[in-house]
Amino acid sequence: MPALPDSSDIPAAPDDPGRLFVITGAPASGKSTVGRALAEALKKSIFVDGEVMADMVAAGRMPMTAEPTIGALEQLFTRYAGALTLADVYCANGFDTVIADNMVGDYLEDFLDLADTGPLHLIVLHPSVDAVHERELARGVNAYGDGSATENVWNEVEFNTKRVGLWIDNSTLTPAQVVVRILRNLDETTVAPPD
Numbered sequence: 001m002p003a004l005p006d007s008s009d010i011p012a013a014p015d016d017p018g019r020l021f022v023i024t025g026a027p028a029s030g031k032s033t034v035g036r037a038l039a040e041a042l043k044k045s046i047f048v049d050g051e052v053m054a055d056m057v058a059a060g061r062m063p064m065t066a067e068p069t070i071g072a073l074e075q076l077f078t079r080y081a082g083a084l085t086l087a088d089v090y091c092a093n094g095f096d097t098v099i100a101d102n103m104v105g106d107y108l109e110d111f112l113d114l115a116d117t118g119p120l121h122l123i124v125l126h127p128s129v130d131a132v133h134e135r136e137l138a139r140g141v142n143a144y145g146d147g148s149a150t151e152n153v154w155n156e157v158e159f160n161t162k163r164v165g166l167w168i169d170n171s172t173l174t175p176a177q178v179v180v181r182i183l184r185n186l187d188e189t190t191v192a193p194p195d
Helices: 031-041 050-055 070-092 106-114 129-139 150-160 175-184
Strands: 020-025 045-049 096-100 120-125 166-168
Touching: 020 031, 020 106, 031 045, 031 096, 031 120, 031 175, 045 050, 045 070, 050 070, 070 096, 070 106, 120 175, 129 150, 166 175
Parallel strands: 020 096, 020 120, 045 096, 120 166
Antiparallel strands: none
């Protein structure tokens, strides 16, 4: 297993604003695990987990389903906006921010439209459908709350998600190996804001 690079090897001047890293993929693709590992590998950073943001809704939460309600979409976009607002505050104070959340298909483009303040580093984790099945079983949680098939969500990533940023098949990679790949390929992760 490759060692994580020393944070002093990661380019960023101390007076520069922090960078924004966004990790997405289907549920059980490893977003939270890799996101936290990436944040911990950076010199000065925070980690924003979309699941934690969703759990902040104490009452009235509307889950995303295959056919989401208007209320569920409003909560999703509020969550995206909240994560980006938090990132803006920390980035302005020199912290790199890593956001991990479900942004596949058209939702990735919606998120990128909201994140129009500057370039960001986008990583799409895309393990095989078999790896996603195994991870779902191992964690004993059905991320597909409405009973939709794992294959449907995997297909949404594969066929309906814009091919921007760095795509990584992490089926057989450890989180540390994924972090090393991200840090060694930062140029490939860069996505400019929409015009």
